[in-house]
Amino acid sequence: MSNIPKTCKAWILKEKPGEQVTDKTFALEEREVREPADGEILVKIAYFSNDPAQRTWISNKVVKERAYGPYPVEGDAMPSGFLGRVVKTKSDKWKEGDLVNGFASWSEYVTLNGAAVFPARQVEGYPESIALSTLGMTSMTAFCGLTRVGACKEGDVVVISGAAGATGSAAVQLAKHHFKAKRVIGIAGGPDKCRWVETIGADVCVDYKSSSFADDLKKALDGQFVNVYFDNVSGTILDAVLAHMARHSRIVACGAIAGYEGSGVMPMKNLFEIISMRVTMQGFIVSDFMDSWPEASAVIKKLVEEKKFVTEGTETKVEASFEDIPKVWKRLFSGHNQGKLITQLKA
Structure with a gap:
């Protein structure tokens, strides 16, 4: 040219x-x-x-x-x-x-x-x-994190932080519509984002900016414990979710945006829960699982065509x-x- x-x-x-x-x-x-x-x-x-x-x-x-x-x-x-x-x-x-x-x-x-x-x-x-x-790297990340790290399966209780973000919103929809989780709880910032997360598949979305966040999270779980926590945030939100992890549950450590800007100091009070509940917490990068990308693309594209992925x-x-x-x-x-x-x- x-x-x-x-x-x-x-x-x-x-x-x-x-x-x-x-x-x-x-x-x-x-x-x-x-x-x-x-x-x-x-x-x-x-x-x-x-x-x-x-x-x-x-x-x-x-x-x-x-x-x-x-x-x-x-x-x-x-x-x-x-x-x-x-x-x-x-x-x-x-x-x-x-x-x-x-x-x-x-x-x-x-x-x-x-x-x-x-x-x-x-x-x-x-x-x-x-x-x-929708068909980009963040959705590949959500799929690979839920499958290869979180071992998400039908009947699980799944919590996803950063649920209004790129990876989080994909994880919400996949957990609900592909993996058939029993209950999907999103965590996002502000009532507008929380309402939107609920429209795309979350059973409930909890506002981490609320002064009653800890109580709201407990209420959202409705007496259940978390089988899979997809963590995009880390910090105080991770700490709060740790108090509700089920025995032998899995934490998908995907992001830590709470510490990307600023001092990075993130106090943790509930780390002992990892020991007492035998929690597996694993970090990953989407390039670790490139062999799963074709499957991820096919699954998400099918959900989009079926109007099950917003x-x-x-x-x-x-x-x-x-x-x-x-x-x-x-x-x-x-x-x-x-x-x-x-x-x-x-x-």
Whole structure:
């Protein structure tokens, strides 16, 4: 294509943040658009995936040997998942115009190995951004966490924190409609989010911002104990749920957003419950279980087609200029968005 520019904008990691992301964390630069070599493709980015995990990748507290995911150094473009179109190809796998998703950086254009991207998962009649939300990595995470870590099964009592978020809302729907859990309890922030979580499958959703949260959680359990706790938050919410875990129950340690910004100090009073109730608590990363992704995609796509998996409201899509990418991303930590936060670049 003749309209491909020689250079493009990119947001780089200028200074690794400590307790807070600041105006010094990122810098906007102009970088060369590299021509694809044999086997490579050039992609123009249309959407960016915004994920809490990105915050852990850039923390100045993380050492490379113990990194949770990518380990960008200062001067690197900010890592990110994306959805975009192939504009030039030297790969037999792809042709110009193909919609692909994968992992790259906050750049207008990226040159990638053709084997490193995937066909964007789509469902007829739904927006193409579904590839980053309902059929995206966060839903893969929910499925893999419930199956491979939580061993979720019919009849379980399942509690999910961050239930109005991208992974949490997918976990709520899967627990209820695919795994046939006996009772699904969501935890979210604010009455509006809690009402929405109940519309997508939770039997009840408890507001962690309420002064009566501990009592409300106990009431929601209705005399039962938790078989599977899908934890996206950690901190005081994890501590509260620990007091209600069943014997030989499972905790899926997926995220700890309560500690991503700030001091990270999260007092825990109920850790002994892990011992007394013989609780299994396991952390995971979705890439640990790539062999389950085809099954996850098929299950979720079928649920969507059967109208058993709600897509409306499960993504917050923000149209923004390239210059506003960090501003949109930081919404992850304000609690304002619902479902998957996606940046749609203005044309």
